[in-house]
Amino acid sequence: MKEWKDDKALITLIKAELYTAVIGDIMDKMGYTHQFLSPRIRPLRDDMLVVGRAMTVLEADVCENTVPRGNNPLLQRPFGLMLEALDDLKEDEVYICSGSSPRYALWGELMSTRAIQCKAAGAVVNGYSRDTKGILALNFPCFSYGPYAQDQAPRGKVIDYRVPLELDGVLVNDGDMLVGDIDGVCVIPRQLEDEVFTRALEKARGERVVLQKIQQGMRARDAFDKFGIM
DSSP: OOSOSSHHHHHHHHHHHOOHHHHHHHHHHTTOOOOBOOTTOEESSTTOOEEEEEEEEEEEEOOOOSSOOSSOGGGGSTTBTHHHHHHTOOTTEEEEEESSOSSSEEEOHHHHHHHHHTTOOEEEESSEEOOHHHHHHHTOOEEESOBOOOOSTTTEEEEEESSOEEETTEEEOTTOEEEEETTEEEEEOGGGHHHHHHHHHHHHHHHHHHHHHHHTTOOHHHHHHHHOOO
């Protein structure tokens, strides 16, 4: 039986008791063995934690010049649909963006400022971020390939949002739960989350018991045989 009644309570539990390693362990046992995003996607600061619902954003490379070309009027707009996607962020959602080549920044300080106004939980981008000092000063959870100032404006545009994304083979649907910390970002499909988080809480609490026993001198073999955790 789950211990939470809504997303607020679940997010509070995750932040208080869970971490990506234990969540990933449970999904492995359930047969979902490819739920972590690329290890290139890291927090801008080691203590950053992001927990929230995915708000998926699809980016595409463009070759912008002074002569309008092409048949899609969307591509003639600055940033494509990026501003609309940013304004559509809801409370406790995570802006997660992919689809372009990693040649430019997909997130920055002004975007972070707007996301904070929307009460968003953070940003996870399959590429770089910039305005690093500003984002750190805002204490806004940002996960990316790291700092790189090259702008997306002449190089990429958002072509859709709230659509399924695939990041290096990991499927992310709008509304899936994302949990990210120093060890990576994992994707928990909505249809699995009740079982995943119920079992993860049980395992995390068991690990704390095992830790205490080992600190008291119990052998690793004996601890595993007794508790089935290591």
